[in-house]
Structure formats: structure tokens, C-alpha cells
Amino acid sequence: MLFLNKDPELAAAARRIVEEELQRETLSIVGWRDVPTNEGVLGEIALSSLPRIEQIFVNAPAGWRPRDMERRLFIARRRIEKRLEADKDFYVCSLSNLVNIYKGLCMPADLPRFYLDLADLRLESAICLFHQRFSTNTVPRWPLAQPFRYLAHNGEINTITGNRQWARARTYKFQTPLIPDLHDAAPFVNETGSDSSSMDNMLELLLAGGMDIIRAMRLLVPPAWQNNPDMDPELRAFFDFNSMHMEPWDGPAGIVMSDGRFAACNLDRNGLRPARYVITKDKLITCASEVGIWDYQPDEVVEKGRVGPGELMVIDTRSGRILHSAENR
Numbered sequence: 421m422l423f424l425n426k427d428p429e430l431a432a433a434a435r436r437i438v439e440e441e442l443q444r445e446t447l448s449i450v451g452w453r454d455v456p457t458n459e460g461v462l463g464e465i466a467l468s469s470l471p472r473i474e475q476i477f478v479n480a481p482a483g484w485r486p487r488d489m490e491r492r493l494f495i496a497r498r499r500i501e502k503r504l505e506a507d508k509d510f511y512v513c514s515l516s517n518l519v520n521i522y523k524g525l526c527m528p529a530d531l532p533r534f535y536l537d538l539a540d541l542r543l544e545s546a547i548c549l550f551h552q553r554f555s556t557n558t559v560p561r562w563p564l565a566q567p568f569r570y571l572a573h574n575g576e577i578n579t580i581t582g583n584r585q586w587a588r589a590r591t592y593k594f595q596t597p598l599i600p601d602l603h604d605a606a607p608f609v610n611e612t613g614s615d616s617s618s619m620d621n622m623l624e625l626l627l628a629g630g631m632d633i634i635r636a637m638r639l640l641v642p643p644a645w646q647n648n649p650d651m652d653p654e655l656r657a658f659f660d661f662n663s664m665h666m667e668p669w670d671g672p673a674g675i676v677m678s679d680g681r682f683a684a685c686n687l688d689r690n691g692l693r694p695a696r697y698v699i700t701k702d703k704l705i706t707c708a709s710e711v712g713i714w715d716y717q718p719d720e721v722v723e724k725g726r727v728g729p730g731e732l733m734v735i736d737t738r739s740g741r742i743l744h745s746a747e748n749r
Contacts (some may be wrong), residue, residue: 445492574674640669
């Protein structure tokens with residue numbers, strides 16, 4: 421899913437560069453698609469800055485595993501972004517075989533009215549990640565609408581300056597045999613977007629390097645483990661080890677995320693953002709900053725609760741399991 425410049429020549433140039441970098445990764449181009457939208461639901465400011473919205477479809481060579489393709493798409497996207505850095509209207513919402521991002525400057529209730537795909541009954545997913553707050557410390561722009569490529573974030577990352585500086589300082593240390601040309605993607609964390617987008621960049625890097633999303637979030641957003649006498653010694657050792665490699669991205673922050681298999685909610689150790697979940701008999705799980713976002717009858721509820729400070733709740737759509745913090749080690 422791409423935002424392209426409204427200028428036809430600039431859009432054509434962007435398409436050419438996108439195709440070149442994808443073909444460089446031995447991916448075959450299937451085609452482009454104009455994403456159907458209803459501009460009538462947009463306000464004046466959103467309409468004036470509305471980009472051209474398109475999708476590109478590609479095929480991987482035979483034998484590639486999903487995660488292999490995801491890593492090569494990551495490298496391709498970073499090369500594309502560097503080549504098109506001068507085009508401020510170009511933005512890659514998602515370039516993935518696992519997740520697809522629809523976002524924009526519109527009222528939350530209008531999103532399925534703007535993106536007609538979301539009102540199409542043929543579109544199905546076991547996971548839906550959403551964000552319906554508005555930016556409070558950045559100027560609203562189409563690329564800064566949430567969710568980002570893996571997460572959506574309610575709150576502020578108050579340690580963001582240090583997090584970004586440490587990410588820049590450690591650039592040379594990031595390496596993995598899974599991506600020999602990883603440094604083609606450097607710098608890994610943007611320093612001009614929102615704090616949420618920077619955290620998303622770091623999460624994306626950790627996933628590309630081979631971490632699963634549970635381990636990555638326990639590294640980025642750990643609980644208050646240092647002075648907890650009740651914590652399991654092995655778990656304490658885990659967080660102690662992590663602290664030698666990454667400083668916490670501290671909020672207040674409530675974060676939801678998905679990599680296409682896992683859907684998760686994580687609260688930072690301050691616990692100053694609400695996160696409440698409800699599980700119904702038909703196995704529908706909702707987790708948000710308040711209850712009541714979905715219509716259900718009280719007798720349909722089998723479990724409800726909250727994600728506490730430093731806790732992580734994960735739904736594994738492959739196994740059907742719900743994992744709470746004690747199991748997310």
C-alpha cells in the first residue's frame with residue numbers, strides 16, 4: 421500500500437523506482453492497483469493533501485518462506501525510500517506479505533467509507549489493528565496516521581530522544597546472517613517522524629533480524645523488573661540480559677501490534693494508559709483503551725480484564741492460544 425505524489429510524472433518516477441528495487445530482489449511484478457476510495461467523506465484539509473493511493477502486487481521465487489520474503493521486502497523498501505527521499509508525498513504504508521495497512525486523515529468511523537475495500541464482505545482477516553486517536557504532538561499528515569507497519573500507540577515515548585540517539589550510535593552493531601546487506605537499510609530509526617513511528621522502525625528491525633514479536637516487545641518495553649522480589653529468577657535474568665543491549669522505550673504508552681500471526685497489547689511499566697480486554701463465547705477478543713467498543717450481550721462474555729503495568733497479552737492466531745505476561749518469556 422503506497423501513497424504517491426499527485427503529480428503524474430512524479431508518481432510514474434516513483435513506480436519505476438519501486439519496480440526496479442523489487443526486481444533487484446528477484447521479485448516479479450504482478451501489477452498495480454488503484455485503491456478505491458470515496459473522497460466525499462474527507463474534510464477540507466485532508467482532501468487538500470490527499471495523495472494518490474495505490475497497491476503493488478509481487479510474487480516471490482519458489483521456495484521462499486514468508487519471513488524470507490518479509491526481510492527482502494524490508495531491504496527493498498528502505499532502498500526505495502532513500503531513492504525517493506526528495507519526494508515528500510511518497511510514503512510506503514506497508515510493503516509486506518503478512519500485513520496490509522489502510523490509514524488516512526479521516527474520522528475513525530469514516531475509514532470503511534473512505535477505503536471501499538474495508539466495506540467489501542470478501543475482505544476477511546482474523547486480526548484487525550486500529551487506532552482512533554488524533555496526533556497531539558505532531559502536525560497531522562497522511563503518513564503519520566496510525567497504525568504504522570506493525571504497531572499503533574496511545575501515549576508518548578518520553579525517552580524518545582535518547583532512544584533515537586542510541587539507535588543511531590548502535591547502527592554499526594546491528595548485523596544478522598539472515599540479511600547480509602542489512603546496512604543498506606540504515607539509518608534504521610527515523611528521527612523526523614513521530615515517536616510512534618520511530619518505535620515501529622525499531623520493532624521492524626528486530627523482527628527482520630529474526631526475533632519474534634513477543635521477544636522484541638519484551639526488549640523494547642520491559643516491566644519494572646529491577647526491584648521486584650517476586651519475579652522468577654530466570655525471568656529477571658532475561659530482562660537483565662536485555663537491559664545490556666537496549667534501553668527501555670518508556671511512556672506512558674499503550675501499544676497494540678501485529679506481525680500477521682500474533683496480535684498483542686503491551687503497556688509500559690508506568691501503566692498510565694488503560695488497556696481492557698473482553699473475550700466472548702464466539703472467541704471474539706477485543707482489547708482497547710475502554711470496554712464497549714464492540715456490541716455484545718453480558719451473557720456472551722467468558723472473560724474480561726485489563727493489561728497491567730509492564731504486562732503483555734498475546735493472541736496466537738495459529739495455535740488459538742491466549743498468552744499473558746507469565747507465559748510470554
